[in-house]
Every structure is written in structure tokens, then in C-alpha cells.
Amino acid sequence: MKDARLEQQIRFLLEIDQLKQVERRSYLADGSRRENSAEHSWHLAMMAVLLCEHLDDPGIDLLRVMKMLLIHDLVEIDAGDTYAYDPQGQEDKYDRELACANRLFRLLPEEQRDELMALWQEFEEGISPEAKYAAALDRLQPMLLNYAAQGRSWREHGIHSRQVLARQEAIAEVSQKLGDYSRGLIQDAVAKGYLKAQG
């Protein structure tokens, strides 16, 4: 006998398999290939578990952060990954992503659709401590990969340290320690020629 809720959930779970085919700009740490958004989401959830002690205000709901990170990029399935340093792509990013969120989450039973939509919107609004922590990790992770891959993606796109420093502010906002660390990483990246100075 078919269970309607389970059928909807399985349909959704197969649909989101496509996140594994959304290519990001960042390369893996060893520079061998570009990262995809599904493995990126896994990496962020691992970071959320291990780095939460460094938050200035550690009173967060880690489970909510993890759910948020697992779903935050699902909207790229239709909208594609919009490069952080592409001002034109950023313009209509929200509209494209909202259309995808509506399509995907509607596959689910009603209260799960509402939960995931609310989590995604919380992430996009970036106001709650959980959303801010998730956003900070989403900025820190590509920096770590870019640095490990000797700035390959930064160099390919002619990125300057000022652009990376501007994105880094979201990290310092939730954690002085992670903020200091990421600023140091950017300085190091400039010193090693992975990233252009100023700009």
C-alpha cells in the first residue's frame, strides 16, 4: 500500500539529488576540480559542529543551523550558483532562487514544506544568530578552500583582497576569533600571491 506522505518525501529527495551537479567556483582543497553544492553543504554542516565554540555568543540551536546549511543551496538547482563576486548575477538572484524554493519545497507534505521554506528564508534574511552563524561559515569555507588551492579561483576571476575582506565581515560579526583567523588568511594569501592586494 502506497503512503502519500512518504511518496512525496521520496520524490523530493530524488529531486534534490541534482544539487550534486551544481558546480561552484571554488576548487577542492587540492585544486583538482570544482566543488559542487551538495558536498559544499556537507562541509559546512561539519564546520558548524566543530567551530561553534568560537562564536562570541555560543547560545545557538545547532540542529537548526545544520538543517539550514543542508538546505541553503537547494535553490541553486534551478537558479544555478551565483558567484559571490558577480554584481549582475546578484541582482535577480533572490527572485530566481525564490521561484526554485517554491517549486522544490511544494513537493513536500505541507508542514515540512513550511519548515524548510521558513529555514531558507531565515538564512536569506540573515538576522537570527543561527542564520548569521550559517552565513559566516558559508563565507569562511570557500576562503579555506581557495587558500589551500593556492588561490586558484581568486586568480581565475581576478579577485582583489578588498573584495574578500568585504565578504569576510560577516565572519567577524559572529566571532572575533574566526574573524581574526580569516583576516590573517587573507593577508597571508596576498603575501603568497594567491590574491591581489587592494583593488
Added chain:
Amino acid sequence: MKDARLEQQIRFLLEIDQLKQVERRSYLADGSRRENSAEHSWHLAMMAVLLCEHLDDPGIDLLRVMKMLLIHDLVEIDAGDTYAYDPQGQEDKYDRELACANRLFRLLPEEQRDELMALWQEFEEGISPEAKYAAALDRLQPMLLNYAAQGRSWREHGIHSRQVLARQEAIAEVSQKLGDYSRGLIQDAVAKGYLKAQG
């Protein structure tokens, strides 16, 4: 100023980036390429969130399940993915994986090392409700992908329905509903020629 704990954590987070390069036997749902263990882990964590209502005994700690699923395959970084239907590979699997767990988790600060090692061992032992749910999802997910990809991986390895049914028992053990669903999927797969009957 360098923070020793943070340096250890970042070192670990970059080391586990390699999970993105561990190739599994399953193909993506559209059959286009093999899945890797990092995106597989992401997919399982998503399943854990959405399917927990179907557990016969729903009193589980979802956060622990999710952590367990995110880390359960890290040991493949050194040990490789051992195919579920490879009896020879299964023989020394635990020893190879334990050596990797020791190497990887020792990169972390002591209490995080202990937490992750305990979670991995809990998963391996498969006794707690959380470990059983995690194991059930780890069996269900490749079935869903294999079915969606018209049995490509099953056919490549000459797998019979009896072998898949035997692995499916871990699903029925935690959830009658998921057990019924996966048995139905196997019957359908045989009917459609994705999977050999009996064997």
C-alpha cells in the same frame, strides 16, 4: 595570534575535504556519474530530517543522527569505499577503517576527537536507536539512487534481489513503513529488469 584549537580544527576540516574524492559504486539518480561519499553524506542527513516521522519508535536524538551521518564515511578517506556486496573487502574493513578514524580524529582537540570517535563507533556497533536509523538510511539511499538510475550499478555488478533484500532488513527493523516501501522498490526493480530475480 594563533589559536591552537582553531588551527587543529581547520587542519581537520581541510583533511576531510578528501571525502569529496572517494567514489562510491552508486550512480547519481540520473545515472550521469558515480556518487562521492561527501555528497552521499549530505543526502543522508537530509533524509534523516525528512523521514524520522516514519520510525516505529520516533524517540530519537536527531542532532546525534545527523552528526553520525556526516562523519560515518570519513574513514573511507584512507580505507576507500568498500562495496556492500564484496565479501573479501568486508573482511578487513573494520581494521582499515579504525586505523583511519584514529589518524583523522587525532587531528582534533581532545574532547572533539573523543566525541567523533564515539559517534563513529556507535554507528559501527549499530545498537542505539540513532545508529540503527542512520544505518537504515545508509541502506535506503543507494536503493533509491539505483532504482532511479534504472539499476545501473546493480546490473554492472550482477547483483541479485536476494542480496538487496538481505541488506534491506536493517530498514524494516526500524520502520515498518520504510521497510514496506523498500521491499516494494526491490520487487518493482526486479519486474522492470533493473535487478536480477532471486540468485
